[in-house]
Amino acid sequence: MEEKIQSKITRLKKEKNAIILAHYYQRDEVQELADFIGDSLALSIEASKTDADIIVFCGVKFMAETAKILSPQKKVILPVIDAGCPLADMATAEKVLNMKNEIGDVSIVSYVNTNVDVKMVSDICCTSANAINVVKSLEAKKILFVPDKHLGEYVKQNVADKEIYLFDGYCLVHDSFTRKDIQDLLKIHPEAKVCVHPESPMEVIELADFIGSTAGIINYCIKNNAKEFIIATESGIVFELKRQAPDKTFYTLGSKSICANMKKTTLKDVLNALEREVYEIILTDEQIQKAKKPIERMISIKRQ
Numbered sequence: 001m002e003e004k005i006q007s008k009i010t011r012l013k014k015e016k017n018a019i020i021l022a023h024y025y026q027r028d029e030v031q032e033l034a035d036f037i038g039d040s041l042a043l044s045i046e047a048s049k050t051d052a053d054i055i056v057f058c059g060v061k062f063m064a065e066t067a068k069i070l071s072p073q074k075k076v077i078l079p080v081i082d083a084g085c086p087l088a089d090m091a092t093a094e095k096v097l098n099m100k101n102e103i104g105d106v107s108i109v110s111y112v113n114t115n116v117d118v119k120m121v122s123d124i125c126c127t128s129a130n131a132i133n134v135v136k137s138l139e140a141k142k143i144l145f146v147p148d149k150h151l152g153e154y155v156k157q158n159v160a161d162k163e164i165y166l167f168d169g170y171c172l173v174h175d176s177f178t179r180k181d182i183q184d185l186l187k188i189h190p191e192a193k194v195c196v197h198p199e200s201p202m203e204v205i206e207l208a209d210f211i212g213s214t215a216g217i218i219n220y221c222i223k224n225n226a227k228e229f230i231i232a233t234e235s236g237i238v239f240e241l242k243r244q245a246p247d248k249t250f251y252t253l254g255s256k257s258i259c260a261n262m263k264k265t266t267l268k269d270v271l272n273a274l275e276r277e278v279y280e281i282i283l284t285d286e287q288i289q290k291a292k293k294p295i296e297r298m299i300s301i302k303r304q
């Protein structure tokens with residue numbers, strides 16, 4: 001009998017001392033066999049603590065790059081070569097530096113959802129969970145927030161004493177959510193609590209009972225007494241929500257909640273990644289050293 005794909009993956013993982021990381025937005029079957037599930041930075045930090053030789057990152061390119069930056073000695077593999085993040089791709093180092101030159105005397109805060117070239121020119125990184133704290137922690141009065149304008153606007157609303165300039169980028173998934181989408185769901189499920197990722201437009205954030213990162217939303221839903229939740233983020237999160245809170249019901253914004261890039265990775269791709277060790281993330285020492293600084297600076301602030 002032919003060996004099942006899952007057992008082949010498990011066997012190869014052991015043979016090659018590899019670990020599989022899956023972002024919360026990945027397909028259910030990919031999350032199911034992963035060693036770690038989480039949001040992008042947490043996964044990269046987790047992987048850096050292991051003694052694995054190979055990291056297979058089931059996510060999008062900037063995530064695998066971040067894993068490589070934090071684990072330069074390990075081989076980091078992205079199973080699907082064109083699994084990219086349109087939000088990250090909107091910002092280039094050149095565009096960001098041009099904005100910096102126009103504004104003058106500004107600190108660049110870049111969301112982890114950026115490619116390596118943008119991290120290299122950033123003063124500090126942030127996640128959706130710590131963006132407000134990161135910006136508040138800076139002495140600089142002028143901030144250029146890159147690349148997500150909605151997350152930047154949310155930070156702006158919560159940090160009164162800084163001049164915050166926004167790069168004009170957005171996540172195709174979260175940007176598509178509207179106030180009406182939430183109101184329509186609330187008409188059908190009036191008791192549901194509304195959880196919103198801050199990559200969403202302000203008109204959606206305004207309707208939220210809880211605003212937070214993917215990990216933050218999961219924690220909120222587990223701890224909250226409500227039985228029903230409207231989830232305004234990518235639909236893959238429901239796999240972990242159902243695993244941790246099987247007695248609760250979660251409503252997503254249907255087809256709008258699906259990130260095509262996050263769904264590109266299939267079990268076949270994971271197997272191929274382990275068999276052929278493709279597609280390896282290659283970064284130069286200079287890229288790693290320069291991009292690591294803003295990430296480490298953020299991590300040190302998180303611990304304060």
Ligand code: SF4
Pocket residue numbers: 025060084085086087088113171172173174234259260261262
């Ligand atoms: S959900 Fe949005 S931010 Fe995340 S990978 Fe897809 S496009 Fe990028």
